[in-house]
Amino acid sequence: MVTTGDINKLLMLILLLWGGLQPAVAEVKVTIDRNPVQVNESFQMVFSLDQSPDSAPDFSVLQQHFLVLGNNRSNSISIINGEYQRSVKWSLQLMARQVGEFVIPAIRFGAESSEPFQVTVKPSTLASVPHDQHLLEMVVDKPEAYVQSQVIVTLRLLSATDLSAYQFGEIPAEDLDVVVEALGDVRQYQTRIADRSYLVLEKQYALFPQRSGQLIIPPVLADVRLRSRSRIDPFQSGGEILRFRSQPLVIDVTPAPAGFSGDYWLPADRVELREQWPGDLSALVAGEPVTRSLTLIADGLTAVQLPELELPAIDGIKQYPDQPVLENSHNNKGISAQRVQKVALIPGAAGVYRLPEISVDWWNRATGKMETATIPARELQVAAAAASATATETSIAPPPVSAPAAQAVAGNRFWLWMSLCLACGWALSAGYWWLRSRRSGRSVTAVTVPSSPRQAQRQLQQTCANNDAVAVRAALLAWGRALLAPRRIANLHQLIDLLGDELRLEVEALNQSLYAGSGAVWQGQSLWLLCQRLQKHAQSADSSATSDLLPLNP
Numbered sequence: 001m002v003t004t005g006d007i008n009k010l011l012m013l014i015l016l017l018w019g020g021l022q023p024a025v026a027e028v029k030v031t032i033d034r035n036p037v038q039v040n041e042s043f044q045m046v047f048s049l050d051q052s053p054d055s056a057p058d059f060s061v062l063q064q065h066f067l068v069l070g071n072n073r074s075n076s077i078s079i080i081n082g083e084y085q086r087s088v089k090w091s092l093q094l095m096a097r098q099v100g101e102f103v104i105p106a107i108r109f110g111a112e113s114s115e116p117f118q119v120t121v122k123p124s125t126l127a128s129v130p131h132d133q134h135l136l137e138m139v140v141d142k143p144e145a146y147v148q149s150q151v152i153v154t155l156r157l158l159s160a161t162d163l164s165a166y167q168f169g170e171i172p173a174e175d176l177d178v179v180v181e182a183l184g185d186v187r188q189y190q191t192r193i194a195d196r197s198y199l200v201l202e203k204q205y206a207l208f209p210q211r212s213g214q215l216i217i218p219p220v221l222a223d224v225r226l227r228s229r230s231r232i233d234p235f236q237s238g239g240e241i242l243r244f245r246s247q248p249l250v251i252d253v254t255p256a257p258a259g260f261s262g263d264y265w266l267p268a269d270r271v272e273l274r275e276q277w278p279g280d281l282s283a284l285v286a287g288e289p290v291t292r293s294l295t296l297i298a299d300g301l302t303a304v305q306l307p308e309l310e311l312p313a314i315d316g317i318k319q320y321p322d323q324p325v326l327e328n329s330h331n332n333k334g335i336s337a338q339r340v341q342k343v344a345l346i347p348g349a350a351g352v353y354r355l356p357e358i359s360v361d362w363w364n365r366a367t368g369k370m371e372t373a374t375i376p377a378r379e380l381q382v383a384a385a386a387a388s389a390t391a392t393e394t395s396i397a398p399p400p401v402s403a404p405a406a407q408a409v410a411g412n413r414f415w416l417w418m419s420l421c422l423a424c425g426w427a428l429s430a431g432y433w434w435l436r437s438r439r440s441g442r443s444v445t446a447v448t449v450p451s452s453p454r455q456a457q458r459q460l461q462q463t464c465a466n467n468d469a470v471a472v473r474a475a476l477l478a479w480g481r482a483l484l485a486p487r488r489i490a491n492l493h494q495l496i497d498l499l500g501d502e503l504r505l506e507v508e509a510l511n512q513s514l515y516a517g518s519g520a521v522w523q524g525q526s527l528w529l530l531c532q533r534l535q536k537h538a539q540s541a542d543s544s545a546t547s548d549l550l551p552l553n554p
Contacts (some may be wrong), residue, residue, distance in 0.1 A: 057108060058107070164228035188201055353382060459479070
């Protein structure tokens with residue numbers, strides 16, 4: 001006999017099976033290759049789904065403010081851990097008709113629809129109107145900048161003819177010390193000027209001048225190969241090669257303003273301090289560690305420019321900081337830097353502890369004022385450890401030491417004595433360098449042009465021993481030129497590119513100390529030890545001349 005309960009169970013099973021057969025809700029993602037865009041230039045907008053929609057989308061609503069230059073649909077299938085995943089993409093090439101703020105409305109993909117998306121269209125930033133079929137220009141986002149602040153330089157090649165290959169030259173910033181960071185790969189899009197369509201190849205760099213004064217960027221070269229029209233050249237490798245030269249750039253680099261009173265000079269667009277705690281802070285127990293994560297974020301700076309976060313002492317809590325993690329990321333506005341510092345906190349006893357405020361002063365480039373990023377002070381409530389666990393620990397007598405345990409104790413004593421010997425050696429070395437710095441009176445060493453590699457080495461050793469942050473820059477460049485001769489080294493940035501990231505970190509610390517407050521003291525010992533190691537492993541210089549441009553990119 002079939003009961004009511006059996007019928008209910010059967011209906012429930014049918015509902016579960018029917019729900020499992022229903023297709024998952026498709027999420028429509030919208031991405032754009034850059035935003036804002038410029039009027040009369042093309043950009044790519046992609047609509048992606050994780051499954052095929054019930055019906056094709058209608059993009060005619062976009063034609064009100066944009067020209068639809070292309071519409072391409074692609075399907076892809078991937079297998080991850082034995083599961084098939086399908087994605088469908090519509091890639092649209094659009095061109096803005098006029099300047100303004102435009103909202104792309106929701107577009108339906110069967111039962112689902114995309115979210116509204118805002119696009120900002122700005123006027124064209126072309127420095128000049130091309131009168132020929134090709135134009136290479138170099139523009140800067142601002143003609144004046146603070147020392148160590150970010151400057152965006154854009155190389156833009158316009159071509160009204162078909163190209164089969166191209167190659168940009170490097171920025172030869174030889175007159176002032178400057179750090180150059182490439183912002184991604186070359187971007188391609190189309191623009192329309194005076195009823196003529198142009199292909200635009202664009203490459204951007206972030207420049208960080210290291211000294212105040214006038215930064216002169218000489219012209220940059222670019223090579224292009226025209227597409228061959230020969231029928232016997234199927235690989236388009238025989239087309240004519242043309243070389244173009246941009247105009248030079250002049251940037252006025254101003255020193256740090258007198259209104260900045262912070263310990264470290266940080267000219268940025270945005271600086272933010274964050275903290276993160278794992279779990280529930282109300283469940284802290286005395287003697288148990290808890291990890292505090294401090295994150296310093298800055299837009300318009302590199303990670304090596306960010307200072308170490310000062311951790312004020314907390315009565316009753318021991319702090320054990322971990323190695324910081326530095327990271328750079330690229331976006332439409334240049335470089336965004338991040339420094340993550342994790343600290344283990346161990347409260348010694350139960351009670352209420354006050355964590356002091358942590359702050360970093362920085363200079364807002366947009367407002368021209370000093371601002372402070374802050375993590376507010378907070379209180380931690382720490383409970384006592386379980387009484388039973390404490391009593392158990394104290395009541396248990398230590399077991400007798402067996403032979404293997406005795407050997408382990410002896411081994412630990414050996415490493416203990418070894419650590420003490422190394423610590424004494426380090427202390428003697430530190431005292432030696434301190435006495436030398438005292439004897440030198442911390443005077444600024446006059447750097448002369450060395451007549452030999454040995455003299456350049458002695459000069460660098462002397463300036464490092466004197467902890468002379470100003471003179472060591474010239475001594476380091478002279479040492480690098482002597483080490484890598486006959487290769488031409490124009491500035492410290494080129495020397496860093498040839499000798500590696502360790503030297504980059506040392507030079508960044510050196511540059512940071514020059515613009516830090518009076519409390520910052522630069523120590524030259526680590527730089528000198530690094531240069532000694534680099535000199536031992538340096539290979540013979542390549543005397544063959546290098547070409548200005550690399551092989552053309554197809």
